[in-house]
Amino acid sequence: SDGRSCVSAIDGDANEVAVHLKDPDSCRNEIYQLDAFYGRDDDNVKQIFDRELSPLIPGIFHGFNATVLAYGATGSGKTFTMQGIGELPGLMPLTMSTILSMCQKTGSRAEISYYEVYMDRCWDLLEVKANEIAIWDDKDGQVHLKGLSSVPVNSMSEFHEAYSCGVQRRKVAHTGLNDVSSRSHGVLVISVTSQGLVTGKINLIDLAGNDDNRRTGNEGIRLQESAKINQPLFALSNVVYAL
Numbered sequence: 001s002d003g004r005s006c007v008s009a010i011d012g013d014a015n016e017v018a019v020h021l022k023d024p025d026s027c028r029n030e031i032y033q034l035d036a037f038y039g040r041d042d043d044n045v046k047q048i049f050d051r052e053l054s055p056l057i058p059g060i061f062h063g064f065n066a067t068v069l070a071y072g073a074t075g076s077g078k079t080f081t082m083q084g085i086g087e088l089p090g091l092m093p094l095t096m097s098t099i100l101s102m103c104q105k106t107g108s109r110a111e112i113s114y115y116e117v118y119m120d121r122c123w124d125l126l127e128v129k130a131n132e133i134a135i136w137d138d139k140d141g142q143v144h145l146k147g148l149s150s151v152p153v154n155s156m157s158e159f160h161e162a163y164s165c166g167v168q169r170r171k172v173a174h175t176g177l178n179d180v181s182s183r184s185h186g187v188l189v190i191s192v193t194s195q196g197l198v199t200g201k202i203n204l205i206d207l208a209g210n211d212d213n214r215r216t217g218n219e220g221i222r223l224q225e226s227a228k229i230n231q232p233l234f235a236l237s238n239v240v241y242a243l
Contacts, residue, residue, distance in 0.1 A: 112190050
């Protein structure tokens, strides 16, 4: 509350950094080993894009798929990092812009899909009525989203027009920690097609926030949402730790 930071980065080698968490109010004193650490600089999202995302994009034009997840507590800045705000573009528009410029050079085309997972159900955010999408597994274990629409994108103005309409359909709510807390997981899929065939795609996922219901004051439907949010996030964290 007084502006003190309880997090400091301990310089390591080029590929690893230790983060020291020392909170005088709660006596927490922990050290985590991370690949990289980004402070609260004005250009930290651009730094994340240049270092973490940009190297993934050429692979999409060579048949690879990629996924980027924003994971963390309610109010920690996931949606800001992914969407951006005002004059500060987030990872989603930065990725779209880079892909479009590469499409011009390679003669490829890009299209987007945008959907949310809310209370274990899937909804298409690019459709006016936000159609529910059926999720099914094929015999090879591949997951398919039946009925998910896609929109061709040739310019950033076309992207912003389609994407901003989808953002407005996404489910948010007031909680004790955030005026517009995302209550669903939002997934933007950018696909690249070359000579009529999909060559690769990138999934940019703005997960709903972990809720500590003692701090958010969630009750009723907010509490039901929270259970549906926290359970898969816990499963995802187990997958990450296992990897």
